[in-house]
Amino acid sequence: MPGYGYAAASKQKIASWTDLMRDFLRGRASLLRVFVLVDGRHGLKPVDAEMMDLLDRSAMSYQIVLTKRDEVKVAELDKRVEETLKAIEKRPAAFPQVIFTSSQSFAGIPDVRAGIARLMAERGF
Structure with a gap:
């Protein structure tokens, strides 16, 4: 769900979104993997852990994609990973x-694309 960690909404509204996501994930055999985008400047936050909990409970494969690589000091990149x-x-x-990944330099983007292509090839798409 885009922006799940940055929503300016009531707790009730956010809870309804969680239910909506859970319902969406349930029984989605065609969904091969969820890519969870995390702000690389800050790393995983409690809201990201909540999303991962939901995905774990749903038995939905997911992969963490850190974003904003260009805004993280080079010395901290490996540490964050x-x-x-x-x-x-x-x-x-x-x-x-x-x-x-970086949207500025496109670093990591070929890796994301290659991962998606591998998944599709493995599943015969």
């Missing part, structure tokens, strides 16, 4: 690879 990998290592539905 390692922190994220550690946070997802025991999550049952998490794909054990993190991609760090």
Whole structure:
């Protein structure tokens, strides 16, 4: 769900969105993987953990894609990826690879595309 961590809405409205997402994920055999976009400047936040909990409970494969790579100091890039990998290592539905992307330089975008292409090829699409 785009912007789930940045919604200026009531708790009741956000709860209804959570129900909507849960219903959407239930029984979606054609959905191969969810890509969870996380602001790379800050890393995983509690709201991201809530999303991962929902995906784990739904047995929906997901992969973390860190964004805004160009806004993170070079010395912190590997650290941010390692922190994220550690946070997802025991999550049952998490794909054990993190991609760090930049919309400015397009870094990581070929990796996301390649991952999607691999998934589709594996499933015969």
